[in-house]
Amino acid sequence: MNDTLMNSTTCVIDGFGPLPLVRPNSVADLGDLVRAAAASKSALYPVGGQTKTALGMPPTRPGRTIDLRGLAQVIDFPARDMTITVQAGITMQALRDILEKEKLRLPIDVPEADRATLGGVLATNTSGPRRYGYGTMRDYVIGISALNDEGNEFKAGGRVVKNVAGYDLCKLLVGSLGTLGIITQVTLKLRPLAEQQAVFGLGCESAQLETLLRCLHESRTRPVCLEVLNQAAARIAYTHANLAIPESPWTVLVGYEGNGDAVSWQVQQLVKEVGTDCSLEARVDFPAMPLCHALCEFAAAPHHAVTFKANLLPSEVAAFCVAADQGPLRPAVRAHAGSGIVYGNWSADLTKEQAGSILTTWRERARQGAVIVQRCPSDWKAGLNVWGPAPHDVALMHAIKAKFDPNRIFNPGRFVDGI
Amino acid sequence: MTVAADSLAERMRSIVGAGNVLSSPSDLLVYECDGFTIEKNKPDVVVFPNSTADIVAIVKACGELGVPFVPRGAGTSLAGGCLPVGGGVMIALTRMKRILEVNYRDRYAVIEPGVVNLWLTNHLKPQGFHFAPDPSSQGACTIGGNIATNSGGPHTLKYGVTVNHVLGVELVLPDGQVVRSGGPTEDNPGYDLTGVIVGSEGTFGVAAKAWVRITRNPEAYRTLLGVFETVDDATNTISDIIGAGIIPGALEMLDSLILEAVEAAFHFGFPLDAGAVLIMEVDGLDAGLDQDAERIVEIARKNKAREVRKANTEAERLLLWKSRKQAFGAVGRLAPSYCTQDGVVPRTKLPEVLRAIQRIGAKYNLRIANVFHAGDGNIHPILLFDERDAEQVKRVLAASNEILDECIRLGGSVTGEHGIGVEKIDFMPKLFAPEDLAMMMRLRSAFNPDDRCSPHKMLPTAGACIERSHAGRHAAM
Incomplete structure (x- = not known):
């Protein structure tokens, strides 16, 4: 990320800094850092692989950046129970390697897995194409430990897959952008690796997009991902996968996973259901992998300087995508269509004024959901309202922040409505 | 209590009308407990x-009068979650x-909290959808209650529990404010308040409306x-089944004592001399199921199954599930009273915990x-007794506590789906450190x-122990 410069002792977070960078190697050391910050009334900015530090408002309060990659141990991996307890600083790639040895996985698509850490993925609630079939982080975190504002470790949940003892602080911390405490340890529920996978590429015109999505929605098959790419987005994904770029204005990618019989039946069934209406390309097993990988990495594509994310009803996705595609400076439009999530990506040619005007249009169109600025130059943020209008329940969010972090040590000011 | 019950009832009648208030001692009797008796x-x-609006007015009146209140659905919960400790509204x-x-x-569907779980599923059936959480009490329990306790059911192994199917909640806060968390869209900016409201056992406010996910039926x-x-x-x-990469829709275990009761009630043809019976169900697309089922048969045989039977017709399948879901009712044939526990252990510790239960x-x-959800390690030992015999009640409580202690020792939890309520408050300090409980507070x-x-639910407080003083327990003994 351009705006995050890092060397061994200092680091710039979203244009703010340089801030001293410290890397504790134990939870006890981390506790001392929190207590020191509390005593000096300074802020702490927890980071992992720094793949998503551009999310949210830039810091404004002096303090320290805490690199959590020193806390990366596996605490317990009872593979037959299909759970794992690990420290939060482990990279997603290291976690994946450990799980795959036991034919297990955490089915969350995370770009830049060699850098992104589990704690960072949790704090930012990162997800990808297969969220349609498997859900998001909140569905997999069954236990969590974090440091509170006094530097003491607290936990919630446990190590069993079904547990309703106590309030589910796991849900509260997932997606909290590090504003309620520093996540130190996580217990995850796991799933088996899929035996087989397949990806379909379907090409269509703008006018056909909603019909095609509705057809896929009603299909007898059960896709695990349902991705929509405009031509600019398809160019990025297919180039990354070393494949010929589709010619149609829209590409819909439908992914299947499961046992061999189930996947091959779905491949045949989908051909029956949509085969005559649009161009169609199926990739089964190994040939599917580069495209799956490209879809997962798409969010980290280097030529995206500005990214907006809209969360909509799935039925609104087609019209929203088509309108966004026709907007100024032709963004790369990409959607997790089954989940109602649409991203628009622009290159560095976009000006701040253009961005502001597109954002206004997007917010007017996103009636039920919201539009956030996921990435943009740091100095635009003050004028763009990156999180959008305050949500209905923002007063409660402030109340929770005030209870958990009364002195505003953790990532102050970076989250929704200045939290 | 600072207000006389009569004037409290009068105030409530002024809000919702006389037909919506109960205050005579005989009417109130029904509401003195839930499934935890x-x-x-x-x-x-x-x-x-x-x-x-009614809820807001009720809650505000309670605030003015300084009276506690407790929300209640159908009262099927098993841990005293809707026990009105200290009275009130x-x-x-x-x-x-x-x-x-x-x-x-x-x-998605938008529902009021009193909608019975099964009504929603029945309503969705013609379109081929259902509401995934299916606790055994689904014919009676309300979705509001499911949200409060984060209910499970036999199909949670594959489909998750209530929190995985609730998208948003409209909540009346204790001060009468109405807040909406979440809604029909995913990834709303801000904290996932829906995620903590679900499972808060009615201690955060009163849910007035909910947005819930609806799920396509398996083919x-x-x-x-x-x-x-x-x-x-x-x-x-x-x-071994799960290790083979198969996630069954349900994996339920019944032991010989429960088989005896269920067989007497439903005549399914369960063997009475077996050590244990497993109901194993895979669901999804028809195309992949035979492959999974064949592997399951193979795995069961490898593990010395005496016999593996297949439900050949839908009627047979439904009878099998009826036997399972009504197993608790069938227990009435074995003893006049029973107490169901709800511990969880890591799946691989099931043999160990079942041996401990036998010993206890x-x-x-x-x-x-x-009879229990074996796939998630969620045990439901049913302790048989006669509640008219005070000495037996004491033994049941002691044995229950020992079983739950064993679950903690094996790395598990004291509740998988019933909740803490009042019943298990004393276990919270065993499961959680003071720092954990302080953050929950x-x-x-x-x-x-x-x-x-x-008040006085889920989290132990100094006041709660004194005020509760186990009056009910003494009364029951």
């Missing part, structure tokens, strides 16, 4: 709101039972019954039947600063 306490008034949500909207294209099922000589063989089968049963001279105080909403 060992502790009992009557509310001063039961009030039935018909709208969010019980807000019974069973008359708010409308399904407000169903959107099949976007796969087909393969339902198998494995008969095993020992519990160990059955649990090894479970681990012998120690306290109690018969204990087992901070969260509660953000929603419920005066603790007037469901």
Whole structure:
């Protein structure tokens, strides 16, 4: 990320800094850092692989950046129970390697897995194409430990897959952008690796997009991902996968996973259901992998300087995508269509004024959901309202922040409505 | 209590009308407990709101009068979650039972809290959808109650629990403010308050409306019954099935004592001399199921199954599930009273915990039947007794506590789906450190600063122990 410069002792977070960078190697050391910050009334900015530090408002309060990659141990991996307890600083790639040895996985698509850490993925609630079939982080975190504002470790949940003892602080911390405490340890529920996978590429015109999505929605098959790419987005994904770029204005990618019989039946069934209406390309097993990988990495594509994310009803996705595609400076439009999530990506040619005007249009169109600025130059943020209008329940969010972090040590000011 | 019950009832009648308030001692008797019958306490008034506005007015009146209140659904919970500790107003949500909207294209429904779990599924059936959480009490329990306790059911192994199917909640806070968390869209900016409201056991406010996910029905099922000589063989089968990459829709275990009761009630043809029986069901697309079912049969045989039967018709399958879901009712044939426990252990520790249960049963001279969600390690030992015999009640409580202690020792939890309520408050300090409980208390105080909403539930406080003083327990003994 351009705006995050890092060397061994200092680091710039979203244009703010340089801030001293410290890397504790134990939870006890981390506790001392929190207590020191509390005593000096300074802020702490927890980071992992720094793949998503551009999310949210830039810091404004002096303090320290805490690199959590020193806390990366596996605490317990009872593979037959299909759970794992690990420290939060482990990279997603290291976690994946450990799980795959036991034919297990955490089915969350995370770009830049060699850098992104589990704690960072949790704090930012990162997800990808297969969220349609498997859900998001909140569905997999069954236990969590974090440091509170006094530097003491607290936990919630446990190590069993079904547990309703106590309030589910796991849900509260997932997606909290590090504003309620520093996540130190996580217990995850796991799933088996899929035996087989397949990806379909379907090409269509703008006018056909909603019909095609509705057809896929009603299909007898059960896709695990349902991705929509405009031509600019398809160019990025297919180039990354070393494949010929589709010619149609829209590409819909439908992914299947499961046992061999189930996947091959779905491949045949989908051909029956949509085969005559649009161009169609199926990739089964190994040939599917580069495209799956490209879809997962798409969010980290280097030529995206500005990214907006809209969360909509799935039925609104087609019209929203088509309108966004026709907007100024032709963004790369990409959607997790089954989940109602649409991203628009622009290159560095976009000006701040253009961005502001597109954002206004997007917010007017996103009636039920919201539009956030996921990435943009740091100095635009003050004028763009990156999180959008305050949500209905923002007063409660402030109340929770005030209870958990009364002195505003953790990532102050970076989250929704200045939290 | 600072207000006389009569004037409290009068105030409630002025809000919702006389037909929506109960205050005579005989009427209140029904509301003195839920499915956890060992502790009992009557509310001063039961009030039935018909709208969010009613709830707001009730809650505000309680605030003015300084009276505690507790929300209640159908009262099927098993841990005293809706026990009105210290009296006050019980807000019974069973008359708010409308399904407000169903959107099949976007796969959600908007419901009032008093909608019975099974009504929603029945409503969705013609379109091929259902509401995934399916607790055994689904014919009676309300979705509001499911949200409060984060209910599970036999199909949670594959489909998750209530929190995985709730998208948003409209909540009346204890001060009368109405807040909406989440909604029909995913990834709303900000904290996931829906995620903590679900499972808060009515201590954060009163849910007035919810947006819930609706799920497409599986296209087909393969339902198998494995008969095993020992519990160990059955649990090894479970681990091997999941280890083979198959996630069954359900994996339920029944032991010999429960088989006896179920067989007497439903005549399914269960073997009475087996050590354990497993109901194993895979669901999904028809195309992949035979492959999975064949592997399951193979795995069961490898683990010395005496026999593996297949439900050949839909009628057979439904009878099998009826036997399972009504197993608790069938237990009535074995003893006049029973107490169901709800522990969880890591799946691989099932043989160990079941041996411990057997040992504890012998120690306290109690018969204990087992029927449970084996796939998630969620045990439901059923302790048989006669509640008219105070000495037996004492033994049941002691044995229950020992079973739950064993679950903690094995790395598990004291509740998988029933909740803490009042029953298990004493276990919270065993599961959690003071620091953990303090953070949970901070969260509660953000929603419920005066603790007037469901006081003395879930978290142990110095005051709770004194005020509760186990009056109900003494009464029951």
